[in-house]
Amino acid sequence: MKHPVDIHVGKRVRHRRWMVGMTQHQLAEKVGIKFQQIQKYETGMNRVSASRLWDMAAALSVPVNFFFEGLENHANEVDDGAVPSDILADKEALELVRSYYAIPENQRRRLFELARVLSDVA
Incomplete structure (x- = not known):
């Protein structure tokens, strides 16, 4: 079963990768893993270890805390017609x-x- 934190971190990895125009293959190569593992991280299927998250943050030129931004909002999210927190999806x-x-x-x-x-x- 996917954990909500793993799903959130995976989405943030994917969004940042898209923003910098990097493919899953390119990110995987920079981090030293297979692109299938990036796919699993991005869907929340696999949990990202602290050291791997550190490497991905460096490869994507963001601080590690970038991947956790907005996480606290998911617990209190209400569908009130406002802009969704996951707008870059x-x-x-x-x-x-x-x-x-x-x-x-x-x-x-x-x-x-x-x-x-x-x-x-x-």
């Missing part, structure tokens, strides 16, 4: 974030301000 949202960060910084800031103004109007 949506491929469209992920593509939007990738595209946003591909925009030059000065234009990105202006786009951000426009989005902020439009969301205040709605």
Whole structure:
């Protein structure tokens, strides 16, 4: 049976890997394991050891605590129509974030301000 913490950590691994544009094969190679093991971690089927999580954090350029962010919110999650905490599980949202960060910084800031103004109007 999958443990909710293992599922959450696996999702965070997958999301970060997607954000940096890395394949499961590439991450597995950097960490020194088979890509099938990455698949098992990402689904929560296998628990990630502390040393493996340390290696994955280094390979994905994040602190180890990144994988646990938002975990406390899952216990109190209520479906009230708000933005889900797992927003990057949506491929469209992920593509939007990738595209946003591909925009030059000065234009990105202006786009951000426009989005902020439009969301205040709605």
